[in-house]
Amino acid sequence: xxxxxxxxxxxxxxxxxxxxxxxxxxxxxxxxxxxxxxxxxxxxxxxxxxxxxxxxxxxxxxxxxxxxxxxxxxxxxxxxxxxxxxxxxxxxxxxxxxxxxxxxxxxxxxxxxxxx
Amino acid sequence: xxxxxxxxxxxxxxxxxxxxxxxxxxxxxxxxxxxxxxxxxxxxxxxxxxxxxxxxxxxxxxxxxxxxxxxxxxxxxxxxxxxxxxxxxxxxxxxxxxxxxxxxxxxxxxxxxx
Numbered sequence: 071x072x073x074x075x076x077x078x079x080x081x082x083x084x085x086x087x088x089x090x091x092x093x094x095x096x097x098x099x100x101x102x103x104x105x106x107x108x109x110x111x112x113x114x115x116x117x118x119x120x121x122x123x124x125x126x127x128x129x130x131x132x133x134x135x136x137x138x139x140x141x142x143x144x145x146x147x148x149x150x151x152x153x154x155x156x157x158x159x160x161x162x163x164x165x166x167x168x169x170x171x172x173x174x175x176x177x178x179x180x181x182x183x184x185x186x
Numbered sequence: 187x188x189x190x191x192x193x194x195x196x197x198x199x200x201x202x203x204x205x206x207x208x209x210x211x212x213x214x215x216x217x218x219x220x221x222x223x224x225x226x227x228x229x230x231x232x233x234x235x236x237x238x239x240x241x242x243x244x245x246x247x248x249x250x251x252x253x254x255x256x257x258x259x260x261x262x263x264x265x266x267x268x269x270x271x272x273x274x275x276x277x278x279x280x281x282x283x284x285x286x287x288x289x290x291x292x293x294x295x296x297x298x299x300x
Contacts, residue, residue: 074228107291113275115229115291161228172281173219173242174289176228 072097074164076177083152084185090137091147091180093162101167104138104145105174109159118160121145123167149182157184188212190280191260192292199268199299207263207295211280218261219289220253223275235261268299 073096083089095104106118121129121138128136133153137146149156162177191210199205211218216237221229234242235255246253250268255261265272275296279289 113294113296115277115279115294117288117290120288172217172234172289173231173245174221174229174279175231176221178226178228 072099072102072164072166072175074162074175074177076162076180078180079178080181080183082183082185083149085154086151088148088150089152089182091149091160091162091182093145093147093177095143095145095162095164095175097143097164097166099166099168103165103167104136105163105165106134106136106145106147107161107163107176108156109161109179110157115161119147152184154184154186157182190215190278190290190292192276192278192295194295195293197295197297199297201269201299202267205265205268205272205297207265207276207278207297208260209263209278209280209292210260211278212290215280215282215290217281217283217289218255219279219281220261220263221277221279223277223294225274229277232263265297268297270299273297273299 075094102123104121108116108118119131119134133150135148159179161179163174218235220232223229231245233246233253250266252264275294277294279291281287281289
């Protein structure tokens, strides 16, 4: 079974600075998807960024980018120019690309605090 | 285009009562997933349904929990004879098809068992 590990329960960053959130995963599959979700206090799960395992290029969405290291099974999220609105729980998630298995496997999350 | 709608947002039940959680997927989405989030934890997969079919229920507890997604109407997650350990946030997500499409989440239902 696949597992996702987020080793940082809490992180903090100064406004306008850069922070990196760590995520490692364990799988025997070669084709899969990886995601970062943001959960603000409203509880809404918001997709931040996604990466297909077959793509070598790291995904980027505005101030959010990932460092995908397939051999190391590592998928970190970098937030540049941090804003107060970035404060939230961040969850790393894995999904198999094999047919019949659409479920997301989540890590336990990292609580990000942004200091003004 | 409305997002995934879950209701109620908050539900309080006494031990032994039944809880019914509803999820209306986004327009055009025929795949629904239910997840449970315990305090200080990530989301845990429960069940994956398509219209009138359960595709994967590997995360569902064997007893008291059931889910359906009828041809018409919302998906329902039903918990019979609730216990305090059922207190959690329950999230629904929907997607358009299985080919790697994005799943969109609702805002969740927070169930409190007293």
